[in-house]
Amino acid sequence: MNSAPTGSEEDGAAPARAARKPFLELLSTTSATQTALLGAIGAAGFFLLWLVGHYLTAVESQRFLPSPQHVIATLVSLFTEKEFHSDVAISAMRIFVSFLAACIVAIPLGLLMGCFSKVRALVN
Numbered sequence: 001m002n003s004a005p006t007g008s009e010e011d012g013a014a015p016a017r018a019a020r021k022p023f024l025e026l027l028s029t030t031s032a033t034q035t036a037l038l039g040a041i042g043a044a045g046f047f048l049l050w051l052v053g054h055y056l057t058a059v060e061s062q063r064f065l066p067s068p069q070h071v072i073a074t075l076v077s078l079f080t081e082k083e084f085h086s087d088v089a090i091s092a093m094r095i096f097v098s099f100l101a102a103c104i105v106a107i108p109l110g111l112l113m114g115c116f117s118k119v120r121a122l123v124n
Contacts, residue, residue: 047068050065050067050068051067051068053065054066054067054068055067109123
């Protein structure tokens, strides 16, 4: 097992580049730049797929799959002209109150089920 330098290392040439990591590697990390770039590619791919789906849909059925431009224009109109934000706030409050009520019931029940096998058997 002789570890003599290769010809390129003896000549003072730069060592070969490190092998590239596979795209899908378990427990790997990504830089902030890679995360932003992959996020932008994912969003662009989603909207491109949506747009292609809209144009491949028959004209009479396109109201069920409107274009992204139409959806954005309608949202802008709803928020600026029809005061849609108050409706969104009311819906968000209903969701929050429902989630809070579910937590008030589920957390104590889960703790009881986790601590006492007879309670777990009763509820299951």
